[in-house]
Amino acid sequence: MIPRSHPRYESLMTRELIVEGVKKGITSIQGLIAQGRGEAFDYLIGEKSLQNALHSEKVAAAKLLLARKPVISVNGNAAALVPEELIRLSELINAPLEVNLFHRTEERVDKIIRHLRTLGARNIFTQSDALIPGLLHDRAKVDSDGIFSADVVLVPLEDGDRCKALVDMGKTVIAIDLNPLSRTAQCVTVTIVDNITRAVPHISKFAEELKGLKKEELLEMVRDYDNKNTISIAIDEIKNNLESFSTYHDS
């Protein structure tokens, strides 16, 4: 048992959720390595949601509300870490979920679908009858009514190649990625440099706040969004944190 008073309680509990996910067969063993990479970048941004990330989360909520056909992609790490939060967001913005795995096996897809249904998910795309152009077969499978035909896709924790392929299809892609240097962060429409455990509840909160606004007001809100700027600010924040560590150390 990790005591609540432990200075790194949140981070350690998140780690336990991923280990749990591997034991349940919904998270791949490679997902643990991805979790470790994420931990390192979260540590470098100070394990908190930066002002900049909150702005991206608000813009993401507006874009999802403006979407004609939004879909939320769910991978093995997301299913282990924030299944209930994703279901809640899905209902709030009326965006179905679709399981979409990098290390795909039909068994794991089925397990995640069952896991999400057990937790109350009602709207899940479950076919794999279409292929994203430009990707190898198994990496390309999606639902023709889901991600394939969506105009806006929220991809928490997605591979760079696959994000780029979705962008190349003309979709608005919103990614949650703690590494501002990653190809995913660099190629998508909106990059949220934040931990998925903080980001998804934030998007839901903003979606609730913005739900009453007119379309024109939402469009106004997203008009000036500059993703390059988002990434630069996140990189600067990491540099500042390194600076303060370094100064602390020299003293």
Place this chain on the structure above:
Amino acid sequence: MIPRSHPRYESLMTRELIVEGVKKGITSIQGLIAQGRGEAFDYLIGEKSLQNALHSEKVAAAKLLLARKPVISVNGNAAALVPEELIRLSELINAPLEVNLFHRTEERVDKIIRHLRTLGARNIFTQSDALIPGLLHDRAKVDSDGIFSADVVLVPLEDGDRCKALVDMGKTVIAIDLNPLSRTAQCVTVTIVDNITRAVPHISKFAEELKGLKKEELLEMVRDYDNKNTISIAIDEIKNNLESFSTYHDS
């Protein structure tokens, strides 16, 4: 199969070795998360041995040659990633190995000892009849003839608390840690900010080069070593890399 031409071949192969280690039961599942954190920091230093790291590796070799009773600590990740390189170093500098796990089980200790012996290790401390002061029981177990009474300990990939406890016992502690901000990096005598897969062969190479030197010459070599400086340089290197990513992105 990962093709040799893949731009991230080394990193991906290293990942496969760790996954293999988990399957064999010598690496803990938490070891995968640690590997992911390491990958992130290795990425930030450019996945190469910096000049600064080479200097630490040379100083480490000199300190190990100067030691009265050197010991090399081996954990589950080290045993999966560089078992043969550790055995080679062990013979070169006449420093026995000792298995020392953070998530300790006797079963895993035995598996690693067998794994090392199969690969040719002849000199391994295998008792757990002493306790490092200041640590909880299971975390404190060591061999009274090994780490407990060593004057110099090489700890690849070690936890901060345990490094500090070894330093508090008056030992010279040499750590390999890709995160220059970690408590391990900050508290030990010599921090090698490098990937263990590059660091261990480097230490062996330097040990071979330095083996013929007189004690006075070795002492001269380590006299001006400043570990705070090592850490500052590594942090600066990460900042510079972030800068170049950032500049690349802006253009």
